[in-house]
Amino acid sequence: MACSACANTIAQAVKTLDPAAVVEADLKTKLVKIQTAKSESEVKFAIETAGYPVI
Numbered sequence: 001m002a003c004s005a006c007a008n009t010i011a012q013a014v015k016t017l018d019p020a021a022v023v024e025a026d027l028k029t030k031l032v033k034i035q036t037a038k039s040e041s042e043v044k045f046a047i048e049t050a051g052y053p054v055i
């Protein structure tokens with residue numbers, strides 16, 4: 001995740017999975033914090049499908 005466009009793409013992917021998810025992007029560390037009731041593996045899959053690596 002490198003810029004706000006990437007952050008939006010990831011936020012969209014996660015919110016498609018869970019509309020109530022909270023997605024917080026930190027553009028300095030290039031990390032996204034996600035609060036969701038969905039399982040970690042579901043969220044990872046959604047983000048990887050959108051084309052971003054999950055650490």
Ligand SMILES: [Cu+2]
Binds near residue numbers: 004
């Ligand atoms: Cu970007």
